[in-house]
Amino acid sequence: MNEWTVHPGWVLIVGALLLPWLRGSARSLAVLSIPAVALGCAWFLPDGALWQAQFLDYTIAPLVVDDLSRLFAIIFCLMALGGGLFALRQESRLEMPAAFVYAGSAVGVALAGDLVTVFVYWELMAIGSTLVLWSASTPRSYRASLRYLMIHLLGGVLLFAGIAGHVAQTGDAAFARLALDTPAHWLILSGFLINAGAPPLSAWLPDAYPEASWSGTVFLSAFTTKTAVYVLMRGFPGAELLVWVGLFMIFYGIIYALLENDMRRILAYSIVNQVGFMVTGIGIGTEMALNGAAAHAFTHIIYKALLLMSAGSVLYMTGRRKCSELGGLFHSMPVATICGTIGALAISSFPLTSGFVSKSMISQAAGDGHLLAVWMLLAAASAGVFLHAGIKFPWFVFFQKDSGLRPDDPPASMRCAMILFAFLCVALGVWPQPLYDLLPYPVHYVPYTAAHVVTQLQLLLFSGLAFFVMLPYLRRTLTITLDSDWLYRRVGPVLIGKLGGVLEALLAGAASAGERLRHVGKRALEHLHGTEGVLARTWATGSMAFGIMLMLLAFLLSYYLA
């Protein structure tokens, strides 16, 4: 064991517990330095199983480092830093500590070498994220957080059952590649997929995330789903099922985002869409695909946080969240407009942005594997991303018709966070080598070929044309679109109400039947044993002697005949 290694997740978690005691500039300094220290620790982690201990009969390894886990630890710490900067002016004193515990436990999952540790941090993450939702302290966010917690506790139960089964069967708690051959492994997979926002329970994500505060959603967008991507990559690379699950998530995200009016719900659906690309890459499972999924998780965290920061700025300055009430904000919010647009270009994989150098590796892997259908669907999906997030979000929030609103750009801390992340989006797009060096496998991929740039520009610009041609059909309406949360928000309660009615009727029926039974029984008892009952009547001595004589006669008769 190297005594100089510090667990970056613990830096964040211990730091989070110190934050509530600090005020003013000391607190601001701590908010920035805690994730910065954690980032440094993550960057310099040496390879190997650094911490190991025996617990019961199992080897517990809370700090195991390789290229993949280091990559995720780095991006989670970087995200905590950017999110902390953005949220400096957050008045809730709960949100930042909760977010740091949440980030720290995500780092904990990324560095866990065994399933027990994964489970412990997994649940800590659910608690941290629920507290982030709570700290918005509106009745809506409270109810949303309860639904969110319910789904994640369900996921935790599935995961725990799976881990228990796996450990019982193999006697080994190490977190390695799992084959889909036992019920235990299917349970682990379903626990992972719930956190990834996969069907059928994907609705938890767009239901909960947009109800957090203007800064809370920025934190929420990064950790839960990308931790799920990490564990899927570790546990189930090359599981073909994941290709189709991922493709479903991609198109589900696009279609629902196209119908959505709330700006942060558009971006929430687009998280499911982007995680779909990663899950598809994991399902393809080649080195190129896994590199692509890992790189895409890294770049996605940055540009999605940037998009949600620009949306958060609009919410912070105007208090409005519906596209139908926004528009024309480019007049007075140039920084938010430009940064939001850079994020939108990055998510669309425009050349010179980070999405271009990461997402294309997944398509390339599909092409290399001669998976024509997958490749065609991924290309259509890339066009669809530009449609629903790349143009729709900035167009309806910052441009379109003028809403007459003239809010200023947000305060300096928020502007700095946006500029930092916008810079990273462009820098990684222009100079991808540092990112490629962090990836789990050697990168044999050149993103900037003339053919790739030209075909990608064709795909994207003609999607843009389709957007503006179809604009009349995309007008925003004051609507939501029913999703699978309808089952537990509407159908469930109605069914339980109905079931309650049926139960009540049954109980009432049973009660009246019981009453009748009691009545009949009482009458029978009275008939037999009542004061005038058959068995309680006084009998005359003569009739008793007669009875005995009959019995003796019958005895004599039977004796004689036998």
Add this chain to the structure above:
Amino acid sequence: MSRPHWLDEPRHVRLLWRLFLVALALTVLAELTVILHPHFRIEALFGFHALYGFLACLAMIVVAKALGMLLKRSDRYYEADDE
């Protein structure tokens, strides 16, 4: 109210539209000058990505509209439950 932005003037918007159409044409014509490395035969068709991107987006919008007809509800749909 601040002074009008240059984007507010219709003739500038028209100019942007023209530039956009020129850019569209250029991306297709650029295909003549580069060597594509198609993985699949369909990819080698001239202007495939432009046409495919456009049609895919149309299809997605149509599917979304159709699904919307079935599944759209007022955005106060769940609020009645909450009160």
